[in-house]
Amino acid sequence: MxxxxxxxQKISVxxxxxxLDAARKLNINIPTLCNxxxxxxxxxxxxxVVEQTGARTLIAACAMPVAEGMDIHTNTxxxxxxxxxxxxxxxxxxxxxxxxxxxxxxxxxxxxxxEFAFGDTIFLDLVEDHPYVIDRSSPSFIKxxxxxxxxxxxxxxxxxxxxxxAIAVANKGMxxxxxxxxxxxxxxxxCTNCGQCVNRCPTGALVxxxxxxxxxxxxxxxxxxxxxQTAPAVRVALGEDLGYDPGERVTGKMVTAxxxxxxxxxxxxxxxxxxxxxxxxxxxxxxxxxxxxxxxxNTALPMxxxxxxxxxxxxxxKYPELLNNLSTCKSPQQMFGAxxxxxxxxxxxxxxxxxxxxxxxxxxxxxxxxxxxxxxxxGYKDIDYVxxxxxxxxxxxxxxxxxxxxxxxxxxxxxGESTGAAVIFGATGGVMEAALRTxxxxxxxxxxxxxxxxxxxxxxxxxxKEASIKIEDCVDDWKxxxxxxxxxxxxxxLTNANKLMRLVRSGEASYHFIEIMACPGGCLGGGxxxxxxxxxxxxxxxxxxxxxxxxxxxxxxxxxxxxxxxxEEFLGQPNSERAHELLHTHYTEREAY
Amino acid sequence: MxxxxxxxxxxxxxxxxxxxxxxxxxxxxxAEIIQKVLDSGLKGRGGAGFPTGLKWKYTAAEKDxxxxxxxxxxxxxxxxxxxxxILDRVAYKVYGGMVxxxxxxxxxxxxxxxxxxxxxxxxxxxxxxxxxxxxxxxxGFDFSISYRMGSGxxxxxxxxxxxESIEGFRGEPRNKPPYPTVSGVFGKPTSINNVETLVxxxxxxxHGPESYSQLGTKDSRGSKVFSISGDTPTPGxxxxxxxxxxxxxxxxxxxxxxxAVQVGxxxxxxxxxxxxxxxxxxxxxxxxxxxMKLFNSSRSMYNVLHNYLDFFAEExxxxxxxxxxxxxxxxxxxxxxxxxxxxxxxxxELIKLADTMKVASKCGLGQSVGNAFKTIVENFREEIIY
Numbered sequence: 001m002x003x004x005x006x007x008x009q010k011i012s013v014x015x016x017x018x019x020l021d022a023a024r025k026l027n028i029n030i031p032t033l034c035n036x037x038x039x040x041x042x043x044x045x046x047x048x049v050v051e052q053t054g055a056r057t058l059i060a061a062c063a064m065p066v067a068e069g070m071d072i073h074t075n076t077x078x079x080x081x082x083x084x085x086x087x088x089x090x091x092x093x094x095x096x097x098x099x100x101x102x103x104x105x106x107x108x109x110x111x112x113x114x115e116f117a118f119g120d121t122i123f124l125d126l127v128e129d130h131p132y133v134i135d136r137s138s139p140s141f142i143k144x145x146x147x148x149x150x151x152x153x154x155x156x157x158x159x160x161x162x163x164x165x166a167i168a169v170a171n172k173g174m175x176x177x178x179x180x181x182x183x184x185x186x187x188x189x190x191c192t193n194c195g196q197c198v199n200r201c202p203t204g205a206l207v208x209x210x211x212x213x214x215x216x217x218x219x220x221x222x223x224x225x226x227x228x229q230t231a232p233a234v235r236v237a238l239g240e241d242l243g244y245d246p247g248e249r250v251t252g253k254m255v256t257a258x259x260x261x262x263x264x265x266x267x268x269x270x271x272x273x274x275x276x277x278x279x280x281x282x283x284x285x286x287x288x289x290x291x292x293x294x295x296x297x298n299t300a301l302p303m304x305x306x307x308x309x310x311x312x313x314x315x316x317x318k319y320p321e322l323l324n325n326l327s328t329c330k331s332p333q334q335m336f337g338a339x340x341x342x343x344x345x346x347x348x349x350x351x352x353x354x355x356x357x358x359x360x361x362x363x364x365x366x367x368x369x370x371x372x373x374x375x376x377x378x379g380y381k382d383i384d385y386v387x388x389x390x391x392x393x394x395x396x397x398x399x400x401x402x403x404x405x406x407x408x409x410x411x412x413x414x415x416g417e418s419t420g421a422a423v424i425f426g427a428t429g430g431v432m433e434a435a436l437r438t439x440x441x442x443x444x445x446x447x448x449x450x451x452x453x454x455x456x457x458x459x460x461x462x463x464x465k466e467a468s469i470k471i472e473d474c475v476d477d478w479k480x481x482x483x484x485x486x487x488x489x490x491x492x493x494l495t496n497a498n499k500l501m502r503l504v505r506s507g508e509a510s511y512h513f514i515e516i517m518a519c520p521g522g523c524l525g526g527g528x529x530x531x532x533x534x535x536x537x538x539x540x541x542x543x544x545x546x547x548x549x550x551x552x553x554x555x556x557x558x559x560x561x562x563x564x565x566x567x568e569e570f571l572g573q574p575n576s577e578r579a580h581e582l583l584h585t586h587y588t589e590r591e592a593y
Numbered sequence: 594m595x596x597x598x599x600x601x602x603x604x605x606x607x608x609x610x611x612x613x614x615x616x617x618x619x620x621x622x623x624a625e626i627i628q629k630v631l632d633s634g635l636k637g638r639g640g641a642g643f644p645t646g647l648k649w650k651y652t653a654a655e656k657d658x659x660x661x662x663x664x665x666x667x668x669x670x671x672x673x674x675x676x677x678x679i680l681d682r683v684a685y686k687v688y689g690g691m692v693x694x695x696x697x698x699x700x701x702x703x704x705x706x707x708x709x710x711x712x713x714x715x716x717x718x719x720x721x722x723x724x725x726x727x728x729x730x731x732x733g734f735d736f737s738i739s740y741r742m743g744s745g746x747x748x749x750x751x752x753x754x755x756x757e758s759i760e761g762f763r764g765e766p767r768n769k770p771p772y773p774t775v776s777g778v779f780g781k782p783t784s785i786n787n788v789e790t791l792v793x794x795x796x797x798x799x800h801g802p803e804s805y806s807q808l809g810t811k812d813s814r815g816s817k818v819f820s821i822s823g824d825t826p827t828p829g830x831x832x833x834x835x836x837x838x839x840x841x842x843x844x845x846x847x848x849x850x851x852x853a854v855q856v857g858x859x860x861x862x863x864x865x866x867x868x869x870x871x872x873x874x875x876x877x878x879x880x881x882x883x884x885m886k887l888f889n890s891s892r893s894m895y896n897v898l899h900n901y902l903d904f905f906a907e908e909x910x911x912x913x914x915x916x917x918x919x920x921x922x923x924x925x926x927x928x929x930x931x932x933x934x935x936x937x938x939x940x941x942e943l944i945k946l947a948d949t950m951k952v953a954s955k956c957g958l959g960q961s962v963g964n965a966f967k968t969i970v971e972n973f974r975e976e977i978i979y
Binding site: 043044045046047056063064081082085089090093123129149176 | 746748763765768770905906907908909910911912913914915917918919920921922925926929935942945946948949951952953954955960
């Protein structure tokens with residue numbers, strides 16, 4: 001243990017602790033900016049400088065490990081002067097159009113300015129000296145370098161968490177900037193649109209591309225029937241920006257709010273998540289049969305899940321030779337979209353051209369996914385607009401809805417019913433668990449042998465998880481699987497996905513089924529979720545998701561009455577021709593850089 | 594303190610029998626080499642002035658069997674060109690210093706990080722290196738040296754940015770600690786020394802610390818190679834004993850009209866005429882990595898300052914706020930003051946900013962921008978304003 005003193009309070013902490021963390025233990029707040037708990041220490045913004053008695057310079061509390069006998073002061077004149085200067089310097093290179101900014105009132109630079117830089121501006125404006133161009137090329141987000149303060153959180157996110165490096169630091173000195181490969185527009189580089197950078201940007205330099213106005217226009221258009229679907233991870237995070245603590249489930253209030261916003265029908269992505277399980281589970285079992293019984297060399301195993309559009313773009317760029325391993329199933333959002341303008345239209349007797357299909361997602365990559373040319377199997381654009389959790393919060397606020405005091409209500413019928421299996425899609429391991437709950441039962445006729453259906457080995461925040469399940473006493477159709485040991489793996493965050501893909505490509509790993517989610521923690525940690533998102537917040541959202549599952553009437557996808565109905569009335573069997581036409585897709589090899 | 598006159602020395606470029614010196618070093622215990630360098634009082638010749646013996650001692654104390662000796666030949670300080678001359682004329686002595694350092698700290702690998710603009714020297718340096726490798730093999734050393742080229746970034750002269758560059762990353766300074774002696778290039782214990790330091794260490798082993806430490810003063814032992822430029826009839830490379838006053842220096846190298854000497858390059862200090870007499874060149878006064886630039890009355894100190902600030906605004910790595918933005922603010926600030934677009938009192942704000950940069954920047958670059966800025970603005974305020 002190391003003994004030191006901070007603001008004359010003695011403390012003893014473990015070796016390797018930073019001054020910042022030691023101070024936090026004493027409830028001494030040191031402001032930070034470039035620091036983010038998910039990322040490596042940068043120590044480059046210098047906002048956290050503190051004074052060490054006897055040291056020539058100030059030291060960055062986030063980057064300096066404690067040492068025996070240190071005497072630290074966090075609020076001396078020297079510290080205050082430096083901090084004020086640093087915040088003023090950052091403001092001088094930042095286009096401060098705060099009142100117009102998407103991040104107004106949720107901006108870390110703005111908060112620091114409130115504390116340290118009110119009153120007269122000290123320094124000269126540097127924004128005018130730089131020829132900034134706003135990059136709006138991505139369908140998912142906007143990159144505005146004039147608001148960038150070079151903290152490099154986005155760069156560290158893209159490199160450390162996602163193994164992409166779509167954005168990197170270019171040039172030096174006054175010309176230093178966060179740039180892309182050859183300075184190309186973001187739509188033309190290897191970017192998965194995952195939005196993890198957007199979630200970590202402390203200012204408005206990286207924000208999602210918003211479609212709020214288009215959605216309002218559709219709602220106000222009397223000729224349009226506007227339906228909305230909400231992803232499972234939204235309901236466990238939405239509350240954070242509406243006055244609740246992380247991890248509070250607000251499903252019922254969310255549904256009421258959406259109705260009050262004026263959507264004609266409030267439906268649930270969980271319905272199509274259950275549908276995904278039916279399609280993907282069947283596809284998986286069919287693949288197993290083709291490989292194990294028919295000896296089909298053209299069928300690829302392990303099969304990879306395909307729900308996460310960031311992951312899809314990643315594999316298209318980085319591992320195109322493994323595209324055949326991807327399930328052909330569309331994501332739940334897109335299955336929903338294809339059915340909204342076919343099945344739903346039919347059931348409600350609506351002209352599909354009058355339907356506007358909106359989805360609320362924890363994700364920015366979903367905006368890109370909805371724009372993919374493959375996603376028009378209804379004959380129309382299957383999903384018209386994708387809004388993030390954050391955008392929904394804005395709409396709720398714009399409409400003046402008193403969210404806390406809303407009466408909870410349930411989803412509308414036809415594609416509104418869901419199960420616990422669908423809810424857990426929002427957490428890493430959830431798709432795998434949901435698939436196993438159904439597939440195991442198809443093969444053996446029995447429920448998965450886990451207490452209360454909770455397949456705990458696939459849960460949790462470990463980067464790569466593995467599990468195996470022994471198949472015994474199969475029903476007649478699946479006798480060929482008798483005694484087989486089904487091996488599965490789960491990765492979340494693309495750095496972990498990359499590790500797993502290397503093992504698959506080299507043949508070192510012999511799994512049958514792999515679930516990948518592009519974002520750390522799965523969708524609950526998506527790029528479109530409330531800011532901040534970090535390990536603690538993700539954990540709370542995860543607990544909320546599993547608690548939602550436990551509270552559901554139905555826990556298995558194949559028990560969903562709406563799903564049973566749609567197969568009876570419309571699709572026939574899972575993986576039927578019609579199902580293939582509407583619910584499955586194909587992938588495109590993309591350049592590696 | 595006794596003020597010294599000017600005393601020319603010939604140690605760095607002195608011809609030595611390398612086989613003889615290295616044989617002595619080969620048979621000398623590790624601890625003895627370190628002790629001799631400690632006793633000599635030698636401080637790093639790149640400018641920062643860290644005691645070389647201590648650096649070696651710390652590196653030697655590390656348990657990791659993989660250690661590195663890195664020769665910092667990324668000579669980029671404006672007005673410094675002595676390492677080029679040393680490498681051109683006595684590269685074998687640089688290599689000799691590296692193998693001695695290697696013996697002292699227990700390293701088998703040496704890397705010379707050569708300034709990109711000195712690429713023209715590489716063929717002759719490599720030829721000499723082959724010869725050197727043959728020689729030390731004969732003596733019995735297990736040590737080899739390779740070259741890495743810089744690409745023109747000033748910041749890569751900063752030791753940890755230099756390591757990043759060697760490792761193939763963007764040249765950006767690291768957070769310290771850990772210091773290079775614990776975790777340097779490739780995360781291994783590393784002793785990184787300037788070209789001239791390594792040669793001096795070799796000469797300490799050859800002549801003994803007693804003889805070496807007779808030169809110079811208590812805080813600045815020995816001699817130093819100076820790169821002399823500007824308004825002088827005799828520009829060039831000169832090895833001088835440390836501890837002289839600026840006046841003694843100007844008496845020798847000035848053109849009779851010297852109004853200021855910039856000691857230590859763009860990151861160093863401007864000494865005006867009124868301070869020549871009481872300013873010592875050395876660690877007790879104005880330290881220098883060797884750059885000495887003389888200015889006579891025909892020069893505009895505004896232009897001098899503008900030139901330096903322009904340089905720093907370009908050459909900051911851009912990583913930390915005080916340096917990246919601070920340099921731009923200082924540059925734009927003096928431009929506006931000169932044009933009369935802001936009040937001259939704005940210079941006071943800029944001096945405060947320079948103070949912040951000195952204490953809050955991540956590395957030595959940002960921390961030293963204020964040196965030239967403050968000493969020029971404070972001593973030549975009217976030239977900046979009017």
